[in-house]
Amino acid sequence: MTDLSEDLPVGVERRSFDGEDRLATRGEPVYGEPTDEGWRCWDAGRSKLAAMVESGVDTGLAGGETVLYLGAASGTTVSHVADFAGPTYAVEFAPRPVRDLVGVAEDRRNLFPLLKDARKPDTYAHVVEAEVDAIVQDVATRGQARVAVENSRFLREDGRLLAAIKARSEDVTQDPENVFEEALADLRESYEVLETTRLEPYHDDHLGVVARPK
Amino acid sequence: MTEDPIRPEESAGWFEGVAPGDAEAGAARIREGRADAPDDWPERAVAAGFADDEDDYYATLREATLTAAREAAAERERATDQQLVHAVRAMDDASSEANELAERVAEWAGSRYPDAGTGVDYARELAARDPESPTDERLISLAERVADLADESDALREFIERETPEVAPNLAAMAGPVLAARLISLAGGLDSLAKMPSGTVQVLGAEDSLFAHLRGRAPSPKHGVIFTHEFVRGTHPDERGSAARTLAGKLTIAARVDHYSGERKPELDEELQRRMDQIRGRHDASEAESGGGA
Numbered sequence: 188m189t190d191l192s193e194d195l196p197v198g199v200e201r202r203s204f205d206g207e208d209r210l211a212t213r214g215e216p217v218y219g220e221p222t223d224e225g226w227r228c229w230d231a232g233r234s235k236l237a238a239m240v241e242s243g244v245d246t247g248l249a250g251g252e253t254v255l256y257l258g259a260a261s262g263t264t265v266s267h268v269a270d271f272a273g274p275t276y277a278v279e280f281a282p283r284p285v286r287d288l289v290g291v292a293e294d295r296r297n298l299f300p301l302l303k304d305a306r307k308p309d310t311y312a313h314v315v316e317a318e319v320d321a322i323v324q325d326v327a328t329r330g331q332a333r334v335a336v337e338n339s340r341f342l343r344e345d346g347r348l349l350a351a352i353k354a355r356s357e358d359v360t361q362d363p364e365n366v367f368e369e370a371l372a373d374l375r376e377s378y379e380v381l382e383t384t385r386l387e388p389y390h391d392d393h394l395g396v397v398a399r400p401k
Numbered sequence: 402m403t404e405d406p407i408r409p410e411e412s413a414g415w416f417e418g419v420a421p422g423d424a425e426a427g428a429a430r431i432r433e434g435r436a437d438a439p440d441d442w443p444e445r446a447v448a449a450g451f452a453d454d455e456d457d458y459y460a461t462l463r464e465a466t467l468t469a470a471r472e473a474a475a476e477r478e479r480a481t482d483q484q485l486v487h488a489v490r491a492m493d494d495a496s497s498e499a500n501e502l503a504e505r506v507a508e509w510a511g512s513r514y515p516d517a518g519t520g521v522d523y524a525r526e527l528a529a530r531d532p533e534s535p536t537d538e539r540l541i542s543l544a545e546r547v548a549d550l551a552d553e554s555d556a557l558r559e560f561i562e563r564e565t566p567e568v569a570p571n572l573a574a575m576a577g578p579v580l581a582a583r584l585i586s587l588a589g590g591l592d593s594l595a596k597m598p599s600g601t602v603q604v605l606g607a608e609d610s611l612f613a614h615l616r617g618r619a620p621s622p623k624h625g626v627i628f629t630h631e632f633v634r635g636t637h638p639d640e641r642g643s644a645a646r647t648l649a650g651k652l653t654i655a656a657r658v659d660h661y662s663g664e665r666k667p668e669l670d671e672e673l674q675r676r677m678d679q680i681r682g683r684h685d686a687s688e689a690e691s692g693g694g695a
Contacts (some may be wrong), residue, residue: 260662274459281663282477289470292463295660300470301464302477303433313415313436314466327664341439359667 195240197250210237212270215294218263229266231389234264234323235325235351238389240253244382244397246247246321247347248272252295253319255341257305257334258326262291262298269298276315279305286351308341318343325348329357332373335398339377342400348378363392370394377401378394414442415465416451427465432473440559480592481568486559489582492557499524502599506544513540521551570665571655575673576630583626584652595651595660602656603649605628627652632677640684647676 195201195210202211205222211226221228231241240246253274259277261284269275269291274310277292278301279285285302292298303311305326314393319341326334331352342348352370354363371380386393415430420519443458452458479504503524508525510517513536518526524547532538557581569591587605594602604611606626613619624633624645636644641675658666661670 207524257537260664263415282474282481283468283660287473287477289467289474292467292470295418296463297459299466301466302470302473309435309437312439313434314431314462315439317439317441327666359671369675 193279194245195246196246196271197377199229199240199250200226202226202228209231210240212267214266214270214379217266217294218296220372227270229267230306235386235390235393235395236248236268236323238386238393239325239349239384239395239397240353241389242386242395244384244395246349246397248321248349251314252321255315255338257322257324257338259288259300260325261287262300264323264325265298266291266295271294272321272373274316275299275310276301276319278303278305278311279317285306305400306330306337308337311376312340315341319346321347324348327353327356331356332370335374336377339400348374348396348397348398348400350374350398351386352394352396353388354394363394365392371396372396412440414440414445416442416446416461419451421451421461423641424461424464424468427461428468428472429430431465431469480553481564482585485564485568485582486586486590488557488561488564488654489579489586492554492561495550495554495557499547499554500541502547502550506547509543513537521547524548525551533588569656569659570663571658571669574654574665574667575604575655575670576627576652580626580629584656587626591656591660594656597653597656599646599650599653602653603645624649632673636677640680643680644677647680648673651676 198212200211201208202223204223210229210231211223212229213225214227216222216227216252229237231238234247234332242398250271254268254272256268256274256275256277259279262277265277265288267276275298277288277298279288280303280379282302285300286301292300299314301311301314304344306328320343322335322338322342324331324335324338328334331350335348335350339348352367354366356362357370367383371383374380377400379401380396382397384395386395402506402591413434413436414572415434417426417431419426425672428646443455446452446458447454452461502522503519506524506527507519509521517523524544527541527544528548532541560580561582564574565582569581569585573582576584584602585591585594588597603624607622607624610619610622614621623642627633627645627648630648632648633645635639651669657668658664658669
């Protein structure tokens with residue numbers, strides 16, 4: 188984890204916060220996160236994408252990508268993504284968090300908030316451009332794999348899907364492992380799964396998935 | 402958001418037909434437009450003369466998405482919880498008017514027919530009859546109003562059952578849609594409910610007894626409208642206070658999650674179920690103990 192040669196995207200660094208080595212991006216603070224000389228701590232406990240990076244997953248992100256972010260919520264994670272990525276489209280369907288997301292976007296030139304349902308990509312295909320480099324997905328609805336499949340139309344040929352699958356959103360009664368297997372089977376309809384990793388200890392019952400379009 | 406039956410130009414970008422400086426029109430297209438497939442919109446916008454270059458396009462897109470998201474969020478929030486407040490109050494009004502008029506119908510009918518019944522069901526029955534005299538005509542017409550009001554109340558209930566899970570998914574799952582809507586209505590909105598301490602939520606709807614208690618004339622009420630919840634009503638009276646307190650606590654959390662994040666968290670329901678099993682188990686255990694001693 189302290190390997191300095193690890194492949195972090197340009198714009199993401201390890202910095203020391205309270206004596207601990209943590210991920211950080213450079214931008215306007217958003218939610219009271221610790222900062223250090225303009226760098227904002229990117230907490231793996233709050234962000235599933237940060238947990239994936241922290242777990243050593245090869246996200247394929249280099250910095251400067253065009254990103255479609257599904258399930259942006261209040262903008263906690265997407266604010267960090269917009270710090271190191273290029274044009275970032277942030278889709279969120281619940282109105283209350285969108286209010287906060289707009290606040291986050293006001294401080295960033297490359298973040299475009301969209302109050303849209305990620306299950307209905309045709310309602311934002313007239314806004315989000317084709318051939319994005321990466322889709323980051325963190326939606327907490329049933330049918331998370333479906334959402335990824337439906338949105339694969341936005342991804343370029345060798346682009347990356349970086350998804351956090353939440354077992355409890357699919358079926359609380361089932362064993363998470365079974366839920367993940369079913370989700371992966373659905374994903375394989377239009378993706379080749381490159382890597383999966385459980386996001387514990389940062390997030391319970393979540394599976395991080397890296398995939399590329401088939 | 403609106404269901405548009407006509408879908409022209411499904412391959413057009415949001416900026417097409419929008420004047421370059423018109424952020425309002427751009428925002429409207431972002432909110433209402435659609436396309437079957439994405440395209441290289443930045444390039445097409447530049448080619449169409451909508452933007453000077455890619456940077457200019459993104460700057461305009463940013464303005465338009467910010468405006469659209471701000472407006473859409475405000476509209477959806479306004480549209481949702483306040484509409485539920487009106488619907489639940491209208492449902493109660495319609496149903497209490499129906500009952501009141503049904504009493505009038507029953508009283509009138511009793512003076513004319515030996516087999517006259519009472520209540521909304523009887524009014525419905527009467528409404529289906531053919532009048533045989535001018536007096537019947539008035540009485541049956543009045544019975545029809547009762548049936549209509551009762552139907553309206555049922556339709557409002559269906560509307561509430563459908564809409565509440567959209568507005569407050571966790572609260573609706575935990576309390577049931579109608580009780581959830583009542584709590585939102587009593588609080589005056591989801592945001593006010595989310596800001597209430599759980600002790601207040603516990604006695605919402607029991608204001609009369611609460612104020613009697615505060616004036617020192619009565620014991621403190623254990624529950625308000627949440628009494629209609631199975632977890633309170635179905636719990637032994639000895640444990641009802643704790644059941645109501647626990648339920649109110651979890652409902653308060655659900656309302657906060659709904660208001661501040663909007664994300665459905667099924668684990669909240671599980672926690673409530675677990676706590677309720679404990680509380681009921683406690684009573685059963687003490688029953689068993691005293692039973693065993695006898």
